[in-house]
């Protein structure tokens with residue numbers, strides 16, 4: 098058989114498949130789907146491909162349109178090998194209606210036709226003319242009806258119209274009449290007969306209605322990856338002495354089983370497969386003239402050439418309509434970055450407030466303890482110094498809860514009622530006075546009496562640290578004031594380390610400033626990644642991606658159109674995030690807004706390409722979501738966004754510093770907090786690293802997109 102392929106292809110053959118072999122899975126455990134299959138489809142012929150579910154029909158059709166490759170064997174379509182330059186397949190020569198409707202719910206019928214028309218390179222007028230014709234033939238609802246509101250059968254007809262839109266030479270229809278009522282099914286067949294007979298086009302059609310296939314000129318009966326027979330329906334019925342095609346199929350299936358039991362594989366008996374040789378003898382079918390306009394239309398159609406511009410226009414139109422008709426998505430696009438930023442700014446990094454602290458003041462009776470009102474007298478010799486100390490505690494930050502004994506206060510800490518306990522002994526004031534007088538010879542006992550014991554719940558580190566800081570500050574204020582009142586320099590009460598005005602940042606920095614740069618980049622990165630990934634996986638699942646490729650646009654061209662569209666969305670989000678964080682929330686920024694915007698855009702692009710990469714390897718939304726969500730925690734914790742890199746285990750730190758978001762975070766922090774420009778290594782390193790990473794991932798995407806599932 099393959100020798101036949103070496104001679105010049107028969108120009109009257111629309112499709113010729115020889116010894117097609119294909120399996121899914123690994124070489125070790127192959128699931129053979131096409132097994133030395135031969136098939137011949139002439140021009141001017143309707144070829145009905147029949148077979149049980151799962152026998153490999155769709156796989157065969159996708160190989161014919163060039164979307165899948167055979168492991169061995171050959172396919173010629175309209176004289177060329179699908180997928181080779183100049184073959185025109187995939188391309189406008191072929192019209193493909195996949196099994197799934199492959200339509201966008203957000204579109205109207207008109208939008209759908211314009212979308213595919215633009216991909217094919219048709220003008221708006223050409224699309225309008227063809228749409229008008231096809232709407233009549235396929236009895237489509239009004240053109241401005243949204244796909245979402247169509248029934249299953251109506252959607253299939255719109256999908257069929259999309260396959261017919263550009264008037265292709267070869268039509269490949271995977272179950273076009275499912276869910277279509279008998280009357281309309283009849284008129285669809287009439288139309289197919291019309292275009293094959295009058296325009297010499299070829300149609301390959303799969304259907305589950307075996308008797309419907311009697312209207313085909315030739316039938317291929319497929320089972321377990323091979324064709325059991327291939328001939329005109331009447332010939333098959335006559336040859337096998339059956340009454341219906343169904344009987345023929347059952348008879349041939351039984352024979353295949355018997356041959357299998359005898360150990361005769363399809364490969365060894367391939368030449369014996371029943372095929373009609375030479376031209377197809379066909380009974381003239383009772384053709385009802387649908388419309389002679391078809392002929393005129395065809396003359397009007399010029400040679401179409403899909404372009405990247407057309408793909409881009411379609412992509413932009415699709416994205417705009419998706420957001421217009423889906424307010425939820427628009428909300429996600431605009432409001433999510435705003436919400437995320439607001440949550441970050443108002444929830445992270447601020448000093449804790451209203452922390453309950455158990456206080457045991459043995460200097461006072463319990464009644465007096467609860468309020469030191471009137472007891473915190475000024476001067477060098479006040480009666481209750483402990484009340485002076487209490488007054489220094491900021492009640493907005495620390496809420497005192499008074500206890501009688503130290504044990505009771507410790508129990509309160511253990512039971513979680515308070516965050517810590519503070520103890521002032523009965524001789525506190527006396528001890529302080531004595532300390533002041535006998536400064537040189539202070540005994541241990543005196544030091545004990547003047548000490549304030551504090552016991553904290555250290556399980557919540559930030560709170561414990563904050564309480565320690567606040568209590569130390571309160572003590573300092575108390576000590577300094579007392580010294581001042583006693584005419585001693587307040588500086589004696591200070592620690593000998595004096596912190597001057599900071600070189601960068603604020604005197605009392607908060608964690609929000611530290612995390613701001615990383616949070617801005619994380620929001621930009623994950624929003625870009627998420628949106629790109631979801632849109633690309635959805636399009637693949639909806640069959641839109643495949644349809645665009647069958648129309649003749651390359652994977653790379655579709656990818657470029659996606660990247661341009663996603664870039665527009667990403668720029669919108671960067672503008673939102675930066676306006677909110679810098680202009681409205683006024684996060685600390687000492688640097689150039691241009692540099693901030695550029696690093697955000699680079700990370701946004703990195704997110705877009707990572708989204709593309711995930712969509713290449715994940716064939717459904719679930720796995721893509723798991724992948725995206727799973728990468729969130731490592732990115733946040735490894736990039737030094739939440740904790741300084743200096744605090745990481747050394748090996749992990751080396752690895753983290755290699756990551757693009759880590760460098761970009763350091764860069765953005767340097768720009769925003771220190772006002773550094775591009776001349777500083779911390780700044781240009783981040784730009785260089787994230788750019789190189791983005792370029793590497795984009796190259797992988799452009800190569801890998803060919804293998805997109």
Ligand SMILES: Nc1ncnc2c1ncn2[C@@H]1O[C@H](COP(=O)(O)OP(=O)(O)OP(=O)(O)O)[C@@H](O)[C@H]1O
Nearest residue numbers: 121122130148149150151152153154155156157196
């Ligand atoms: N991408 C894939 N990976 C692995 N197996 C696959 C893949 N696509 C299809 N198969 C398997 O290959 C076999 C043939 O599938 P195919 O879709 O070609 O059958 P079909 O005849 O078109 O079925 P139906 O009439 O139900 O659409 C099935 O067993 C299917 O599970």
